[in-house]
Amino acid sequence: MNILIADDEATLRLVMAATLKKLGHEVTKVATGLQAWQALQQDYFPVLVTDWTMPEMDGMHLTQMLRATTPHDLYTYVVMVTAHGSREDYLNGIRAGVDAFLVKPFDEALLEAQLFIGERIAGLQNHTKRLESIMTVCSYCKRVRSEDDRWVGMEKYLDTTFQTKPSHTVCASCFTTKVKPEMERLGINGDHIQVR
Amino acid sequence: MENRIASSGPQRDTESLLPALDATALQALRELAEATDPELFEEVLQTYLQDAEHHLAALHQAADSGDLSGMKKLGHTLKGSSAQVGAYQVSTLAEELEVLANTGSANGAQDLIEQIEMAFGRTRIAVQHQLNGAMQ
Numbered sequence: 001m002n003i004l005i006a007d008d009e010a011t012l013r014l015v016m017a018a019t020l021k022k023l024g025h026e027v028t029k030v031a032t033g034l035q036a037w038q039a040l041q042q043d044y045f046p047v048l049v050t051d052w053t054m055p056e057m058d059g060m061h062l063t064q065m066l067r068a069t070t071p072h073d074l075y076t077y078v079v080m081v082t083a084h085g086s087r088e089d090y091l092n093g094i095r096a097g098v099d100a101f102l103v104k105p106f107d108e109a110l111l112e113a114q115l116f117i118g119e120r121i122a123g124l125q126n127h128t129k130r131l132e133s134i135m136t137v138c139s140y141c142k143r144v145r146s147e148d149d150r151w152v153g154m155e156k157y158l159d160t161t162f163q164t165k166p167s168h169t170v171c172a173s174c175f176t177t178k179v180k181p182e183m184e185r186l187g188i189n190g191d192h193i194q195v196r
Numbered sequence: 197m198e199n200r201i202a203s204s205g206p207q208r209d210t211e212s213l214l215p216a217l218d219a220t221a222l223q224a225l226r227e228l229a230e231a232t233d234p235e236l237f238e239e240v241l242q243t244y245l246q247d248a249e250h251h252l253a254a255l256h257q258a259a260d261s262g263d264l265s266g267m268k269k270l271g272h273t274l275k276g277s278s279a280q281v282g283a284y285q286v287s288t289l290a291e292e293l294e295v296l297a298n299t300g301s302a303n304g305a306q307d308l309i310e311q312i313e314m315a316f317g318r319t320r321i322a323v324q325h326q327l328n329g330a331m332q
Contacts (some may be wrong), residue, residue, distance in 0.1 A: 011244045011277045015225070018232045053272055083276040083291075104276040107222070 001119060002026045002043070006036035006062065007051040007081070012104070016049060016081070019108055023115065033057025037065060044072040046122040047115060052082040052093075055144055060096050067097035075125035077118030131161055170195060214284040216315065217322035221282025227240050241323045244281045248274060248316055255293075255312070267305060268297035274312070278319075285315035 001027050007013045010031075017027045028045070030036045034056040036048070048066070050059040057065075063078050080093055081102045090101060099121065100114045135157075136145040144157040158164045170179055175195040183190040229236035251274050258266035271294030279288035289312045296305060 009273060009280075010247055010279045011240055013279055014236065014240050014243060015228070015280055018228050018236050022228060024229045051276075053269065083272060083279070105280040105282075108224075 001046045001116070002028065003047045003049060003115075004036060004039055004045040005029045006033060006059065007052070008054045010034060012051070014080070018037075018108070019106075019111060020049075020115075023108075023112055025115070031101040033059065036062055040066060040071050040076065044074050045076055045081065046074075047077045047118040048079060049079045049111075052080055060093060060098075061095070062095045064117075073129065075122045075129075077122045079111075079114050079118065081103065114158050128162075172196060200328055208279060212265060214288060216283065216318035217326065218282030218284055221280075223328065225281065238327060240281065241327060244283070245320060245323055247277060248283075248286070249318075252309075252316060255309050259302070259309055262302055264297045264300060264302060267302070268294050273296060283316075283319040286312060286319055289315055 003020050004015055005016050005020070005027060006030075007016065013029050013031070017029055020027050026187050028039060028043070031054075033050075033054045036050060037057060039045070040048070048062075050062060052059040054062075059080050059082070061087055063080070066078065077099050078097060079100045079102060080098045083090075083104045093101065099118065102110060102114065106162060131147070137143070137154075138145075138151060142154065143150075143151040144154055146152045146157055146160065152160075155166060158166060161173060172195045175193070180190050218320065225240060226237055229240075233239075251270050255267060255270045255274075257263075258270060271290045271292075274290035275294060276285070278290060289308060293305065293308045293312065296302075322328050
């Protein structure tokens with residue numbers, strides 16, 4: 001993965017960059033929140049590893065900007081590396097859009113675990129967004145074109161694509177025009193049934 | 197931590213309880229350098245010394261002008277970078293300064309900064325020793 005590191009401390013940038021390279025990733029390093037923001041506008045990074053306290057723009061503000069605008073229309077997993085530690089700080093960070101925290105000095109195994117999760121989350125988010133943007137529906141039969149280029153019913157599409165099984169009911173219009181006449185044909189009294 | 201704060205004074209237990217430069221952290225840095233870039237070990241330690249000296253000078257200025265916000269930020273920064281290289285004496289004292297500045301009081305700040313300076317002196321000697329060893 002191409003990972004962006006934002007930290008004003010050169011020592012931490014060096015150690016973090018070397019660790020990420022050792023784990024097989026490409027790295028871009030910046031020293032301020034503003035530089036990170038500019039880098040995020042220019043290129044897509046599946047993972048951002050950022051310090052909290054930085055000049056010009058801190059890690060919280062950077063994350064809020066990222067979540068508010070979603071550059072490149074793709075998800076970036078945010079790992080905040082910090083020496084902060086109150087419960088309130090963590091909650092505020094999560095609310096701002098931070099996905100995970102690492103405490104300085106960071107542990108390599110925990111960082112690697114976060115990168116696995118980050119790759120998975122960013123991949124899923126981007127996959128879903130891509131599917132949503134390309135969902136093609138037939139204007140007449142309302143079937144949907146699946147990823148393997150077949151026309152399938154909406155239910156099957158939802159099930160195979162999103163593992164979602166819709167609940168079933170009958171709308172008021174279909175009950176009046178389709179179900180009730182069928183019940184009458186079969187000699188069943190459906191007057192007591194109420195449909196919203 | 198509480199005991200250390202309570203026994204304030206120039207010869208507190210920070211020095212006896214914590215290493216000036218932690219052997220485990222150094223070993224981890226050495227292994228990282230071996231796996232990535234042989235010059236990394238030296239580069240990280242040199243960078244730490246330069247940055248910490250700069251932060252200490254800024255800390256003195258902040259303390260002289262009663263700048264609590266500056267002391268808090270610098271204490272925080274010094275805490276993080278020192279912990280990363282295993283300079284735990286400096287890191288622990290810097291954290292104490294950050295906590296103190298956060299209370300809104302500068303009482304005892306000068307004393308703490310002097311202790312950070314002394315701890316950093318010990319760390320610098322330990323780093324120089326490591327660097328001399330690395331260059332031989």
